[in-house]
Amino acid sequence: MASRRGGEGKDTGTLGKAVAVLETVALSDRPMRFTDVLAASGQPRGTLHRQLSHLLREGLLELGPDHAYVPGLRLLKLASAAWARNELRAVAAPFLEALHRETGETVHLGVLRGREIIYLDKVESRQAVRMNSQIGNASPVYCTGVGKAALSVLDAPALEAVLSGLEFRRFTPQTLADRAALEAELAEIRREGVAFDREEHEPGIRCVAAPVHDGGRDLVAAVSVTGPAYRVGPERLAEWAPHVRAAAAAVMGELVFRLGPQR
Amino acid sequence: MASRRGGEGKDTGTLGKAVAVLETVALSDRPMRFTDVLAASGQPRGTLHRQLSHLLREGLLELGPDHAYVPGLRLLKLASAAWARNELRAVAAPFLEALHRETGETVHLGVLRGREIIYLDKVESRQAVRMNSQIGNASPVYCTGVGKAALSVLDAPALEAVLSGLEFRRFTPQTLADRAALEAELAEIRREGVAFDREEHEPGIRCVAAPVHDGGRDLVAAVSVTGPAYRVGPERLAEWAPHVRAAAAAVMGELVFRLGPQR
DNA sequence: AAACTCAATTCCATATAATGGAACTCTGGA
DNA sequence: TCCAGAGTTCCATTATATGGAATTGAGTTT
Structure with missing residues (x-):
């Protein structure tokens, strides 16, 4: 052998x-x-x-x-086809648009893929900047709003599988740089139903995210609103939280409706 | 052998x-x-x-x-990496932005890939519509501005290779639906240095395109400005033509500078 | 220029993975 | 419950990938 x-x-x-x-x-x-x-x-x-x-x-x-x-x-x-035909993306699109109109800031949709988050879609705030600079990009789970929100809905074994292989790297002074800190935060996120990124990945960037899943086990994603720290304070994040949560819930509802209640 | x-x-x-x-x-x-x-x-x-x-x-x-x-x-x-690291895209980006500011309409960059055009980048006109709906998309060469512009700079054998395998399909009443019509138009395009798409691919969509190549033979692409027929008449297309030509020339100049004069 | 060096490419006997026909199992409908 | 069609597994055979070594090529130094 x-x-x-x-x-x-x-x-x-x-x-x-x-x-x-x-x-x-x-x-x-x-x-x-x-x-x-x-x-x-x-x-x-x-x-x-x-x-x-x-x-x-x-x-x-x-x-x-x-x-x-x-x-x-x-x-x-090939990727263009993958993007165009992705069901989650199609289902989420109108809700992302709505969330963008409500908040005026950049909205993201990311899905959990192994140990990282892959950005599936985004709605830009201002004029079309270098747009799909992000789509398809992979980011760490432990220091992005989308990542932490996604982790918060995993069951114990799935979470363990992700955490056990994680290598932490400090991107900013706020980065959660070890497993204990991350787990503590996940507990908080489970209570609140939203995750915050307070300049943990990029300095000057804050965000609120809420998880999306399909009731079953294989699809875990999250929706987020992101903005620059100078115009997004803690109170603004808190104000967005219910909107983000509602958008995520709406996506989830539509998803379950489309795919049928159980797999 | x-x-x-x-x-x-x-x-x-x-x-x-x-x-x-x-x-x-x-x-x-x-x-x-x-x-x-x-x-x-x-x-x-x-x-x-x-x-x-x-x-x-x-x-x-x-x-x-x-x-x-x-x-x-x-x-x-994977595609995200391909996009981010593509040299033509990086070189062209600022010129696409400039062209967009000059015309106010949607700007495209497409490259010739075998018998079809692959869209590499775009700058949207208004708010971020479903954005990269196009990036990575493949379109026919014979009925898009970008496609015809690209074909116009191929040398005889390369052009023959493309034309010989083409299967024409009529998308609109204006589509050039046979080889003779296409070749006649290519001659015209070579004289003018720009290609027009007068609702040949999608009804209600017009565009002007100009070719980009690297002097060698392997890179053939084009830049275009596209708009809805109701606000883009023939005179508007003609007005844009020099801008598009200039943008393409600028991209080409920068490209040759970056890659060195000869391969 | 000739000689040298390091990178890229080709070669070919061998080991390994792909092949594909047939048997098996699973699922959902009558 | 039985049936039919889809999906999956099996395994002897064959084609393909492997990888060490030799060859060619490109760029640099003497």
Whole structure:
């Protein structure tokens, strides 16, 4: 038998390895040349070379200047479909719009995906800034309003699964930087039904979020309103809280209605 | 060198087959259940089942209600990186903004990708409508301003490669629905340096576009301004043309500067 | 320019994973 | 309850991926 990697539960064969390489290249913040990928992936030269050339030919990677591999545009096309056809997004859209009208600030929809939050949609406050700068972006669960709200509705085993693998990093002085602090806050969030982000992820950015789930277990998400600290004080956050909670509840209601009461 | 087999150009092994399945599912407009994919892919049951289960486990597909396969959120995360790190997009962004300020209408950036145009960025006219509804979307080359502008800068063999495989479909009464009409128009576009879309793709939508390329041959794109026919007449299109041309030229200049004069 | 170095690419015997036909199970409707 | 169609699993066979080593290529120094 082949040697099993410790803790690795999924068997996705050749595809899995190729996707791992793709992700390595795509999520790197610097362009990677062949040797860089070689070092990062730990695979033999010949193998890696073939994987990269397949990814290139499939348009999932592209070759930039100076032999640098960059993520390919075919990913955009595929993701565009994923976004357009996502049911949660479609259900939530009108409620996000409404929430934006009520508050005048930026509204986000994020879903829990493993140990991180992926932003599924947003409604911008002012003019169309660099828009989908956020959509598809992954953020930590423990220091975003959306993340904490999502965690607050997990049952014990699911929460444990997330928490046990978390690596905390302090982004600002307010960041909850250890598990105990996070768990204490989650208890508070469960009581209130809303989560706050008081400049815990980005300095100068505050937000209120409320959880959305589908009654079953697989879909966990959250809705939030975000604004700059200079115009969003604690009282403003408190004022928004019921609106956010109501929006989340409305999304949830519609979701359950659409998918049927039980899975 | 091995002689090339007729028709089969790419050898991407197992990955290629898996991606083909992924694309089938992702680009379908209806949810597909196992049997639907089976019919569409033409592969044996066992094989397809394994491919799908690998795609599921990798998060590239997800299982929706009623055993329906839908594109997975991992695609969003990957595409977000592709978008953020795309050099053309980064270079063009400020010029798109400027063009938007000059015209007050929606501005697009699209790149030629095989036989279709993929929208890379857009700056919305009014409030943030359903925003990236477009980004990543693929549109036909022959009936969009961006598409025709892009085609106009291809050299003969590259153009032939695109045209020979095109399947024309009439979207509106104005659609150029055959190769001869398209080629005639391309000649005109080459003279003028701009392409017009006079409700050829969507009724009520007009646009002006100008081509962007990198001097070499691999990057071909276009910039456009789009508006509703009721407030965009022929004279308005003509008025915008020089602005669009200038924006495209500016993007091209910056691009060549960044990448170096020759590849 | 020639020589040198490090990166990228190709090769090929072997190991491993994909294949696909058939049997099995599950689910929901009559 | 039985049936039919969908979805899932099995496993001997075959095709594909693997990976170490040799080759080519690109960029730099003497």
